[in-house]
Amino acid sequence: MEELKKMLEEKYPAIDFDSEKSLVTDGILDSIEVVTIISEIEDMFDISVTMEYIAPQYFESVETMWGMIEELQ
Amino acid sequence: MSYQSFAFLLFSAVTLILYYISGRHGQKWVLAAANLFFFVSAGAKYLPYLAVTALVTYLGALCIGRVYKKADEKLAAAETQPEKKEIRKKAKSKAKCFLLLSMLVAVGLLAYCKYAGFFTENLNRVLLHFGVPQIETFKTVLPIGISFYTFMALSYILDVYWKRYTAEKNPLTYAVYLSYFPHVVQGPIDRFNEFKEQIKDGVKLSYRNITFGAQLTLWGFFKKLVIADRLGIVVDKVIAGYADYDGIIVILALLLYSIQIYADFSGCIDIVSGISEMFGIKLRRNFNHPYFSRTMAEFWRRWHISLQEWFKDYIYYPVSASALTKKVKKFFKKRSMKRAEELFSSCFPILVVWLITGIWHGAAWKFVVWGLFHAALLIGSLVFEPVFKFFTRILHLDTDNFGWRFIQMARTFLLCCVGRIFFRADSLAHGTALIKKMVTDTTPAVLAYFDFTSFGFSWKMIFVLCAALLVLLVGDILQENISVRETLAKSNLVFRWSIMLLGLIAVIIFGVYGPGYDAASFIYEQF
Numbered sequence: 001m002e003e004l005k006k007m008l009e010e011k012y013p014a015i016d017f018d019s020e021k022s023l024v025t026d027g028i029l030d031s032i033e034v035v036t037i038i039s040e041i042e043d044m045f046d047i048s049v050t051m052e053y054i055a056p057q058y059f060e061s062v063e064t065m066w067g068m069i070e071e072l073q
Numbered sequence: 074m075s076y077q078s079f080a081f082l083l084f085s086a087v088t089l090i091l092y093y094i095s096g097r098h099g100q101k102w103v104l105a106a107a108n109l110f111f112f113v114s115a116g117a118k119y120l121p122y123l124a125v126t127a128l129v130t131y132l133g134a135l136c137i138g139r140v141y142k143k144a145d146e147k148l149a150a151a152e153t154q155p156e157k158k159e160i161r162k163k164a165k166s167k168a169k170c171f172l173l174l175s176m177l178v179a180v181g182l183l184a185y186c187k188y189a190g191f192f193t194e195n196l197n198r199v200l201l202h203f204g205v206p207q208i209e210t211f212k213t214v215l216p217i218g219i220s221f222y223t224f225m226a227l228s229y230i231l232d233v234y235w236k237r238y239t240a241e242k243n244p245l246t247y248a249v250y251l252s253y254f255p256h257v258v259q260g261p262i263d264r265f266n267e268f269k270e271q272i273k274d275g276v277k278l279s280y281r282n283i284t285f286g287a288q289l290t291l292w293g294f295f296k297k298l299v300i301a302d303r304l305g306i307v308v309d310k311v312i313a314g315y316a317d318y319d320g321i322i323v324i325l326a327l328l329l330y331s332i333q334i335y336a337d338f339s340g341c342i343d344i345v346s347g348i349s350e351m352f353g354i355k356l357r358r359n360f361n362h363p364y365f366s367r368t369m370a371e372f373w374r375r376w377h378i379s380l381q382e383w384f385k386d387y388i389y390y391p392v393s394a395s396a397l398t399k400k401v402k403k404f405f406k407k408r409s410m411k412r413a414e415e416l417f418s419s420c421f422p423i424l425v426v427w428l429i430t431g432i433w434h435g436a437a438w439k440f441v442v443w444g445l446f447h448a449a450l451l452i453g454s455l456v457f458e459p460v461f462k463f464f465t466r467i468l469h470l471d472t473d474n475f476g477w478r479f480i481q482m483a484r485t486f487l488l489c490c491v492g493r494i495f496f497r498a499d500s501l502a503h504g505t506a507l508i509k510k511m512v513t514d515t516t517p518a519v520l521a522y523f524d525f526t527s528f529g530f531s532w533k534m535i536f537v538l539c540a541a542l543l544v545l546l547v548g549d550i551l552q553e554n555i556s557v558r559e560t561l562a563k564s565n566l567v568f569r570w571s572i573m574l575l576g577l578i579a580v581i582i583f584g585v586y587g588p589g590y591d592a593a594s595f596i597y598e599q600f
Contacts, residue, residue: 054390
């Protein structure tokens with residue numbers, strides 16, 4: 001999960017990924033940023049994020065993103 | 074039965090009474106009967122289209138659900154990973170067949186009703202060019218609400234296919250959702266799971282729901298009847314007879330059109346959301362004061378929100394995750410073209426979304442141009458983002474001060490107005506003529522001596538319009554920061570009811586009801 005968090009912090013330094021737990025619901029991440037993150041995750045973990053997982057609940061926080069990665073692995 | 078007619082208010086009131094006296098188990102039946110009555114009053118001939126879409130997507134989702142259930146049973150019994158993989162693969166491809174079949178019928182009906190005429194008309198142009206005999210142009214009816222209920226049906230079956238929730242077994246619940254009279258004509262495009270959650274256990278009569286709903290409905294009537302319909306008189310006259318006016322009056326009319334369409338559409342949504350709230354069913358939010366947006370991307374997150382979210386969830390993300398997008402991204406990646414890869418993954422889906430958004434609004438080239446205009450703006454802002462950031466940094470611009478924010482809001486509003494030239498024009502040629510008029514024949518000094526009463530308003534009425542616009546602006550500023558209805562609910566009884574009565578009187582006295590102007594049509598009803 002640290003690897004994922006490091007990537008997100010490098011990409012979006014203005015976002016506090018430790019405290020933000022509703023990244024999509026609160027509009028902190030928009031659809032373009034979600035797609036960029038998906039792209040990075042696919043490259044980094046060599047997985048394919050399918051449509052079942054492209055839903056707000058999987059991108060609300062680092063933890064939910066990590067949960068999705070684990071499921072896909 | 075138009076949403077702002079007296080008949081609709083009476084119909085809603087009777088339905089509301091029956092709804093609350095019918096008890097928990099009878100409420101769905103009351104809604105189903107009311108939806109049926111609403112549709113039949115609009116024209117019984119439209120009903121089969123809705124029935125086919127509802128039936129096909131309902132059965133399709135059930136079949137998908139059954140395929141997944143069987144697959145889960147087999148997965149529980151399977152022992153090896155390759156075996157499980159094969160079961161999942163087979164289930165997915167079977168489910169996909171049901172999905173595609175259902176979508177084909179629903180989208181096919183929409184395409185036939187909305188685009189068959191447009192398609193044959195354009196095909197004939199091509200045939201004429203090659204000297205081939207013309208084919209007969211399709212004459213189809215456009216069923217009321219088809220663009221909206223088809224999108225709701227598609228969202229339902231796609232969500233079931235993507236396992237976001239399970240298929241609904243009760244056909245009544247699904248039929249009520251799809252045909253629900255407050256949202257079926259102009260949206261919002263609600264989602265099945267959210268809707269079902271609100272009606273599954275029945276709704277208890279609540280003073281809060283009734284008063285909050287009534288307040289929202291009244292606010293919607295104010296926007297529609299006092300502002301939108303009055304502005305509509307000016308806009309229609311100028312746009313239709315643009316040749317007789319100076320370009321500056323055409324520019325003014327287009328600026329007013331942007332306010333008209335906002336008051337009209339958001340007014341309609343407030344009316345139906347208010348009525349629905351009285352039934353204890355909250356519809357999706359469709360507007361969030363869009364003219365306070367600082368960028369076009371933000372504007373489209375605040376305007377017609379339910380449609381934008383639909384496109385995001387069912388077009389933008391699937392296109393982003395499609396094999397084609399992945400293939401092109403891989404191509405750029407192999408050549409270490411990181412920026413091109415990022416831009417393509419964002420811009421290509423935007424282009425697809427806006428092409429479809431344009432076509433969804435109507436079968437005409439002017440809507441395609443309007444869609445492409447917005448795609449160009451959004452893509453342009455992404456491509457030039459590093460340049461904007463660079464200039465912001467070297468010029469030491471404080472992007473958070475009020476002046477800068479105001480400039481950004483004004484710029485976004487003006488860009489919207491430019492796009493709306495084609496949206497409002499009768500055709501592509503008409504839109505081009507309007508632009509030509511504004512660019513080549515504009516004398517700002519005309520504003521100083523132009524007789525604004527020539528639109529059929531007295532100065533007193535112009536004053537009323539300006540006052541109403543001020544109320545709209547103040548209302549929007551207040552709503553941007555606080556919940557006006559919550560604040561009203563906490564205020565004393567006399568003040569609260571005085572505001573309600575004032576609003577009611579304003580709508581009755583200053584609303585546009587006169588003959589010669591069709592007060593019954595909402596702009597978005599045609600979509």
